[in-house]
Amino acid sequence: MKDVIKAPIITEKSASISADGKKVVLKVAKDANKVQIRQAVESAFGVKVTNVNTVSVRAKSKRVGRYEGKTKAYKKAIVTLAEGSKLDLS
Secondary structure, rough: OOOOOOEEOOOOOHHHHOOOEEEEEEEEEOOOOOOHHHHHHHHHOOEEEEEEEEEEOOOOEEEEEOOOEEEOOEEEEEEEEEEOOOOOOO
16 A cells, blocks of 8 residues: 555646645556555545546657667556645645
């Protein structure tokens, strides 16, 4: 259960999503489903979750000079908190 949540995602886009304080963007395990993510967030942070949306982010091709590679693929979860619940990860 504790291996489900990997890290918070702190970007401009995630900051605009979570600006109202009702949504949180997290990096989660690739094999985790929505029910497991909901249970992990509720038990780890002591908040009530109303909705979980997930996105599988594909690896992007990157270059540095003549060397080519790919970024890591990961799964992102946008967690909507219940009214009155607050979670500040920044």
